[in-house]
Amino acid sequence: MNTLKLLILLSACFLVSCAPINNNDQANNLGDNVMHHDAHTYSNVEEIRTDHLHLELEVNFENNTVYGVARHEMGEHNTDTAIFDIKELEIKKVTLGKGKEESTDFVIGNNNELLGQSLKVKIKPDTKYINIYYQTTDKTEALDWLEPELTAGKKHPYMYTQGQAILTRSWIPLQDTPMNRITYSADVKVPSDLIAVMSASNPKKKNNTGEYHFEMKQKIPAYLIALAVGDMTYTPFSDNCGVYSEPELADACAYEFVDLPKMIETAENMYGEYRWDQYDIVMLPYSFPFGGMENPRLTFANPTILAGDRSMVSVIAHELAHSWSGNLVTNATWNDFWLNEGFTVYFENRIMEEIYGKETADILAIIEYQDLEVALEDIENGDHPEDTQLKLQLDHRNPDDGMTDIAYVKGAFFLRTLEHLVGRDKFDAFLTSYFDEHAFETITTEDFVKYLDSHLLEPNNIAFDANEWIYQPGVPDNCIKISSKRLDNMKTVAQALNNGEDVFNNALKDVERGDYITQEWMTFIRSLSNSTSPEQMKKIDEQLKFSSEANPAIKSAWFQLAIQTGYQDIRPEMQAYLNLVGRRWYIEGIYQELRDSKHQGDLVWAKEVFAGAQKNYHFVSKSTIEDVLYSEN
Ligand code: BES
Numbered sequence: 367m368n369t370l371k372l373l374i375l376l377s378a379c380f381l382v383s384c385a386p387i388n389n390n391d392q393a394n395n396l397g398d399n400v401m402h403h404d405a406h407t408y409s410n411v412e413e414i415r416t417d418h419l420h421l422e423l424e425v426n427f428e429n430n431t432v433y434g435v436a437r438h439e440m441g442e443h444n445t446d447t448a449i450f451d452i453k454e455l456e457i458k459k460v461t462l463g464k465g466k467e468e469s470t471d472f473v474i475g476n477n478n479e480l481l482g483q484s485l486k487v488k489i490k491p492d493t494k495y496i497n498i499y500y501q502t503t504d505k506t507e508a509l510d511w512l513e514p515e516l517t518a519g520k521k522h523p524y525m526y527t528q529g530q531a532i533l534t535r536s537w538i539p540l541q542d543t544p545m546n547r548i549t550y551s552a553d554v555k556v557p558s559d560l561i562a563v564m565s566a567s568n569p570k571k572k573n574n575t576g577e578y579h580f581e582m583k584q585k586i587p588a589y590l591i592a593l594a595v596g597d598m599t600y601t602p603f604s605d606n607c608g609v610y611s612e613p614e615l616a617d618a619c620a621y622e623f624v625d626l627p628k629m630i631e632t633a634e635n636m637y638g639e640y641r642w643d644q645y646d647i648v649m650l651p652y653s654f655p656f657g658g659m660e661n662p663r664l665t666f667a668n669p670t671i672l673a674g675d676r677s678m679v680s681v682i683a684h685e686l687a688h689s690w691s692g693n694l695v696t697n698a699t700w701n702d703f704w705l706n707e708g709f710t711v712y713f714e715n716r717i718m719e720e721i722y723g724k725e726t727a728d729i730l731a732i733i734e735y736q737d738l739e740v741a742l743e744d745i746e747n748g749d750h751p752e753d754t755q756l757k758l759q760l761d762h763r764n765p766d767d768g769m770t771d772i773a774y775v776k777g778a779f780f781l782r783t784l785e786h787l788v789g790r791d792k793f794d795a796f797l798t799s800y801f802d803e804h805a806f807e808t809i810t811t812e813d814f815v816k817y818l819d820s821h822l823l824e825p826n827n828i829a830f831d832a833n834e835w836i837y838q839p840g841v842p843d844n845c846i847k848i849s850s851k852r853l854d855n856m857k858t859v860a861q862a863l864n865n866g867e868d869v870f871n872n873a874l875k876d877v878e879r880g881d882y883i884t885q886e887w888m889t890f891i892r893s894l895s896n897s898t899s900p901e902q903m904k905k906i907d908e909q910l911k912f913s914s915e916a917n918p919a920i921k922s923a924w925f926q927l928a929i930q931t932g933y934q935d936i937r938p939e940m941q942a943y944l945n946l947v948g949r950r951w952y953i954e955g956i957y958q959e960l961r962d963s964k965h966q967g968d969l970v971w972a973k974e975v976f977a978g979a980q981k982n983y984h985f986v987s988k989s990t991i992e993d994v995l996y997s998e999n
């Protein structure tokens with residue numbers, strides 16, 4: 367019998383003898399005496415948990431592979447099995463101990479397309495250190511490996527990770543649930559012409575060894591472990607904040623994010639001290655699937671926010687706000703995702719109001735409400751109409767399904783409605799103590815509702831049906847209304863155009879795109895009729911240069927309308943855009959319009975374009991667009 371067979375046999379015996387492990391239905395009792403439950407992990411965190419993780423990583427660009435050792439320091443326990451999450455990883459060996467290591471048996475469970483596999487490691491009651499030796503594969507979903515052509519400088523390759531929601535397990539074997547918080551450290555080796563940065567303490571300068579050490583001393587959930595490797599320089603804004611970018615983008619970043627120190631100060635004045643010491647941004651390539659990602663100490667950002675006029679800085683306000691909502695107080699499971707995003711959108715808007723004024727903040731909130739209305743309609747007509755509730759039921763589903771404007775915008779409007787009812791002072795005091803009392807903890811929706819009752823509603827004698835917002839579909843009637851004259855004006859111009867009036871010699875006479883901000887143009891475009899003629903579309907485009915020169919946010923809205931109206935002249939521009947931009951929310955709508963289009967050939971064209979563009983997308987966007995174009999409904 368060869369050793370592999372022996373190992374399998376031994377492991378099988380060991381499994382039979384150990385306590386039953388029921389991964390998906392385990393109830394965990396963590397903090398606050400509330401029964402928690404995370405259906406998206408195999409790990410047995412209720413029995414044994416990682417306290418600290420030390421990573422030894424080698425990032426190899428020859429074969430696009432990360433070679434790693436994940437050294438887990440476990441808390442006290444009384445179990446003979448530690449279960450970790452893995453996905454498409456090659457596990458080479460597992461050892462126990464520090465300094466002197468001995469191999470131990472492990473079993474890898476069946477592969478689930480969504481959750482990956484369980485890695486069950488045999489341990490002893492006194493086991494404190496578990497070391498997992500592994501390497502990533504070409505199916506590793508968290509990692510995006512970019513050829514030099516896809517970077518700004520076009521000379522060096524680039525690699526970055528995306529962990530949220532459950533992709534960290536595809537590049538690190540760990541307990542991949544937000545219910546556990548860990549500190550981490552890392553020793554990372556990269557090619558000596560590149561620099562590595564992580565969601566941790568970071569080097570300010572490239573060295574010539576290619577070896578970097580990182581420490582994250584605050585406890586974080588696994589989805590916030592992140593790494594980016596490329597040719598980067600650091601531009602500081604102050605002692606504790608700055609931006610990493612390819613040298614080619616340094617000036618644009620310095621211009622766009624000049625208000626960063628002010629944002630941090632504003633946020634601290636509102637909801638208490640920034641507890642992560644440093645706040646930096648790393649500007650990634652265009653393939654990054656999000657506008658921003660709140661990796662602690664180091665927000666990951668997409669170059670689509672470099673609008674050139676600072677009109678997209680609310681994305682940074684958003685990621686910064688996550689330093690309180692999400693990173694400090696974290697959703698316990700992905701069903702509670704609105705606690706991360708709804709609070710963050712609310713907080714983001716408050717930062718924007720403080721720095722840029724109420725008019726700007728209201729404009730942003732209205733754009734979001736426009737998005738919410740579209741999302742509500744889509745969800746109500748889809749397979750899961752119950753997804754318009756804030757608290758979700760995503761067990762056996764992809765947690766990504768919860769990333770809709772319900773969590774973001776309905777969540778934020780819930781908090782705005784509350785604020786309006788109790789008054790800003792009381793509401794701010796409530797949020798400050800909420801962040802303070804739950805700092806570095808995870809929280810469920812149920813915990814939050816209790817806290818809301820006991821700390822805001824009851825003391826102030828306020829009757830408010832929070833359950834209607836949280837557990838019922840749709841948006842309650844008591845939702846506050848926000849209006850903006852500037853956006854109403856854009857709607858009026860669009861409607862005049864829809865009514866066949868000659869706006870080109872009137873409201874739009876001599877108007878240039880720079881005369882209005884991005885959100886005004888988006889409202890204008892969204893208010894144009896989908897029966898606008900291709901000739902009219904062309905005329906608008908000639909004057910305002912939406913297809914050729916506008917920023918990615920405007921282009922995304924314009925291309926969607928172009929598809930609806932059959933304005934096909936701009937296909938080359940649209941294709942160039944779809945080849946460049948990998949930010950999911952900016953391309954998903956375009957592919958959806960092409961799929962649903964009544965104009966012949968649009969779907970075929972979309973598939974052709976996607977076939978060429980998909981290598982420029984991260985797995986997250988690629989799989990979403992595959993679903994859009996190829997799934998059956
Ligand atoms: N944390 C999210 C991104 C995310 C959510 C990644 C769920 C994976 C799963 C991030 O903070 C975010 O919300 N980004 C938005 C920013 C916008 C709302 C200002 C984005 O990318 O568009």
Ligand code: ZN
Nearest residue numbers: 684688707710
């Ligand atoms: Zn967010």
